[in-house]
Amino acid sequence: MHALNVVWLRNDLRCYDNAALSSAVEDASKSGAAVMALYIATPKTWQLHDMAAIKQDLIRRRVLQLQQEMAALNIPLLAVEGSSYQQVDVVFTALCRQFQLKVFVQTEYELREQQRDAAIEQLVLANMGQFIRFDTQCLMPPGTVRTQQGDYYKVFTPFKRSWLAQLQQQGVRCCARPAMLPASNLQWTQQVMTDLPAMKEADNSSQQWPVAETQVLQLMRNFCRDKVADYQQLRDYPAIDGTSKLSAYLAIGVVSAAQCVARLQLEAADSWLQEKSGAAVWLSELIWREFYKHILVAYPNLIKHQPFQEDTAAIRWRNDTTLFNAWCQGQTGFPIVDAAMRQLNQTGWMHNRLRMISASFLVKDLHIDWRWGERYFMSKLIDGDFAANNGGWQWAASTGTDAAPYFRIFNPVSQSEKFDPKGDFIRYYLPELAALQGKLLHWPHTTGGIKAYCKPVVDHAVARKLTLALFAEVKQKNEH
Structure with missing residues (x-):
């Protein structure tokens, strides 16, 4: 049975600074396993989560673009369409029948996603495979920023203070884009595709938003270099284009929080720690994003729409x-x-x-x-x-x-x-x-x-x- 490293993509639709992808490629270079990436669209579950049609379109356009970017690394990206998370099982069952699997994933924090991942992990382990997680949605993963008593912070300001202290202590490391792999001749597509159809094309409602990874990274660099200094002065005025417009890309993982912080430190080296500078205020917004993810993990009732108070x-x-x-x-x-x-x-x-x-x-x-x-x-x-x-x-x-x-x-x-x-x-x-x-x-x-x-x-x-x-x-x- 052939060994196959599967990079199961979800909200990490990028080649640069993708720990799951880099680790799968690194492991394959030592073990001789083949590598493939996998994306499973689940429109019924998206609907259940009230996902906007325009966000669904952005995801579809980005996955199709990522197929090309991965092809340049000789990594095939299989993009299939299931209706809901139940169909994820179908894909992995088909893969387990054919290959000795190692599955590489980025951790998800929401309840249904955790249940889905636990079920797939059990399936893979039962078939003598491995399921390897990377907690990279946040620069500081939930659980790593705690009070002196060991609790999760409930208030933002002390959380931010502790987060910044940790950042200065450990710095930021981003994974490079993996090296190109030798071409693989594994025949996997047809057998899996008989179980689920290919992912549907996009409808282009998100056309105003570029989806090439290099373009998105350039938007981030331009903002950190040219606009961040004025962010504090201009960010509250909706008639002015004064914000980064990166939130959509952070949400689906075309760019990572670590990349944003690393670029900010590079472009605003003198000011990112100066209270109320544009760079410090933008960094604060990124920390808010992390704070809410930590809170979600600490208080899972929030996913059931319960008030925090x-x-x-x-x-x-x-x-x-x-x-x-x-x-x-x-x-x-x-x-x-x-x-x-x-x-x-x-x-x-x-x-x-x-x-x-x-x-x-x-x-x-x-x-x-x-x-x-x-x-x-x-x-x-x-x-x-x-x-x-x-x-x-x-x-x-x-x-x-x-x-x-x-x-x-x-x-x-x-x-x-x-x-x-x-x-x-x-x-x-x-x-x-x-x-x-x-x-x-x-x-x-x-x-x-x-x-x-x-x-x-x-x-x-x-x-x-x-x-x-x-x-x-x-x-x-x-x-x-």
């Missing part, structure tokens, strides 16, 4: 479907919220400041359960990532870690005036307001406003009082 499960949300639909469609009568939601619906991406404003508005102005918004974002975002999305929504709803105190409620009009002062962003997504100037653009419902725009669905001052009452009711019950 358990008492907030008792909040009596109003959950008005008419108001929810107005929010989804960008028809609330609050220009910054509506422009944000239209950006999401039209492009599959939303500026981070707008994510906070629109999330706060749904929960604290419309009194709708944060889980409705969390799910809607996931169904639209090209960079949808469970841990980050859940963490962000719970932060906005004051139900999570580091929760903004419940009495901190964004005023959508003053946020609009502050972060889109000239109204360029609002005008772009709300052309019906294009003729308005100054304060009228941010609040077009006074005399001299415009009739073509929808009326406000709530009174912010009244809604604010109701939010305080909803939270106070729960807090008082707990105190008693």
Whole structure:
């Protein structure tokens, strides 16, 4: 029976800094085993996870591109289509019948994914194979950054302090792209393909996002070299292209957190540790990403959509479907919220400041359960990532870690005036307001406003009082 090293790709769709791939190639060079990469698309499971159509398209386009990049290394990438995680078993059963397997994978943190991996590991081991894991989604894997008592951190600031201390102590190491292997003549494709069809082509809805690994690495380098210095000043203004736009690539692993940090240290060597420099603030965003993944591992109930602060499960949300639909469609009568939601619906991406404003508005102005918004974002975002999305929504709803105190409620009009002062962003997504100037653009419902725009669905001052009452009711019950 031939020996075969299988690199089972999931959210690590890259050749550079891919520990599973590098280890499989290194092992093969010593053992003489053949190497193949494997990707299994599972649309039904994606649907169950509310994965956005545009993200599914990005994955498909990236896998097809990665097939070419791997072919240049003489590594065939088998991309097949199962309906759900149950079909993963079909592929590995077929491979186990034909080969002596070593499976190389990057660890996944979500519950269903862990169950899937445990089942495949048992299958491979039962067939005398090996299942080798690499915990490389985070630069500091969950469990490696702990308090002095050995617990997971529940608050971001001390987590960040400890994370940075560890970074300085151990540094960053990225794997090189593996060397080209000798051509292999193993006949594996037909036998496996009889069990599952080839992965379907993409629909190109993510066409605006390049998928070649070299292009994505260049975007990262350009940002760290040319833009990161201004990141702190510009990152909150949605009309300005001041963010890295790497979140979609981090979510599916075209680029790794380690690559981002290594490049940042190289390009901003003098400033990445200076408090409030652009480089330090961007690094802080990468640490937030890691923090939420650590929290997800420490508190697996979050994957079941439970609030981190358990008492907030008792909040009596109003959950008005008419108001929810107005929010989804960008028809609330609050220009910054509506422009944000239209950006999401039209492009599959939303500026981070707008994510906070629109999330706060749904929960604290419309009194709708944060889980409705969390799910809607996931169904639209090209960079949808469970841990980050859940963490962000719970932060906005004051139900999570580091929760903004419940009495901190964004005023959508003053946020609009502050972060889109000239109204360029609002005008772009709300052309019906294009003729308005100054304060009228941010609040077009006074005399001299415009009739073509929808009326406000709530009174912010009244809604604010109701939010305080909803939270106070729960807090008082707990105190008693």
